[in-house]
Amino acid sequence: MPELPEIETFKRYLDHTSLRQKIREVTITRQRILKDVSLRQLAGALKNHSFRGTERHGKYLAVDVGNGKQMVLHFGMTGCLHYVDQDDPDSPYARMIVTFANGHRLDYANKRMLGRVRLVDDFDDLVDELELGPDALEIGADEFDERLRPHGGAIKSTLMNQSLVAGLGNTYTDEILFQARIHPATPVDALSAPERKRIYRMMRKVLRKAIDVQGEPDRMPRSYLVPHRHDGAPCPRGNGIVHRTRVAGRSAYYCPVCQPRPGRKR
Ligand SMILES: [Zn+2]
Missing domain, CATH: 3.20.190.10 (MutM-like, N-terminal)
Structure with a gap:
C-alpha cells in the first residue's frame, strides 16, 4: 500500500x-x-x-x-x-x-x-x-512530541492515525518501531521522552531512506525490517525471528528480542 x-x-x-x-x-x-x-x-x-x-x-x-x-x-x-x-x-x-x-x-x-x-x-x-495532521516529513520534533503525548492507545495505531501526522501506514510504522526498538503495542503514555524522541528521529530516517530507494522494499538496507517483513523471517540484526501480531486490528511485524513488550525491558 x-x-x-x-x-x-x-x-x-x-x-x-x-x-x-x-x-x-x-x-x-x-x-x-x-x-x-x-x-x-x-x-x-x-x-x-x-x-x-x-x-x-x-x-x-x-x-x-x-x-x-x-x-x-x-x-x-x-x-x-x-x-x-x-x-x-x-x-x-x-x-x-x-x-x-x-x-x-x-x-x-x-x-x-x-x-x-x-x-x-x-x-x-x-x-x-480531511483533518490531516502535519506531513510526517515536515513536522518538527517539538510539535511531534506535543501531538503524540496526549494520544491514548498503542504506538503503532497512533502513528498510523492520519490526524496525528500524515503519511504513515502499516509498513513504515513497523520499520520505524523496529529501528526505534519499541514494541508496536506499547501504549503511548508508557513511552519515555527519549523513546518518543527516538521514534521521531527514526521516522525521518526511515522515510528519507525509503524515498531514496523509491519505495522499493528490495532496495532497502539489509539492516531494515521491510525486506524481512514476514512471519518467521530472521531478525535483520541477527537477534531472533520476526513475529506477526495484531495491533488495533492491523497486522504488525516486529522482533520480540529487539522490541520487547513494555514492562519486559532488558
Ligand atoms: Zn531483532
Whole structure:
C-alpha cells in the first residue's frame, strides 16, 4: 500500500514526465474513482491547460492545473501512475487517462478502486477538511512530541492515525518501531521522552531512506525490517525471528528480542 515515500516517488515521477504539456483529453474508465467532481468538470478544468507543479501532503498528491484548480490524487491500497507512449496499451486498471498534445498519456491506475481523484480550489482547505495532521516529513520534533503525548492507545495505531501526522501506514510504522526498538503495542503514555524522541528521529530516517530507494522494499538496507517483513523471517540484526501480531486490528511485524513488550525491558 502506498505510503508517504511512494507518494513522494509518484510526485517526482509526475514532475519529471508530465509538467508543462498541453492536455488534450481526460478519460475516466470508472466513474466511482471521482470524488466530489464530475468528469465534465474535471475535463473542463484540465483540457487545454497543463500541469504546472505538484505538492504532497501525507498520502495526498495535488497537481496544480494553473487555472486556480488543483487535481488531488489519493492512491488507496493499489494506486500508481504510468507515463506511457501513444503506441503503448493502457496500463492495467487505468481509471483516469490524461492524454497530452504529444500523444503521450499519464495513466492513474488503481486496481482496488480505493483511491480517489478530486478537483479543488485550495489544497490546504482539503487538508483541513480531511483533518490531516502535519506531513510526517515536515513536522518538527517539538510539535511531534506535543501531538503524540496526549494520544491514548498503542504506538503503532497512533502513528498510523492520519490526524496525528500524515503519511504513515502499516509498513513504515513497523520499520520505524523496529529501528526505534519499541514494541508496536506499547501504549503511548508508557513511552519515555527519549523513546518518543527516538521514534521521531527514526521516522525521518526511515522515510528519507525509503524515498531514496523509491519505495522499493528490495532496495532497502539489509539492516531494515521491510525486506524481512514476514512471519518467521530472521531478525535483520541477527537477534531472533520476526513475529506477526495484531495491533488495533492491523497486522504488525516486529522482533520480540529487539522490541520487547513494555514492562519486559532488558
Ligand atoms: Zn531483532
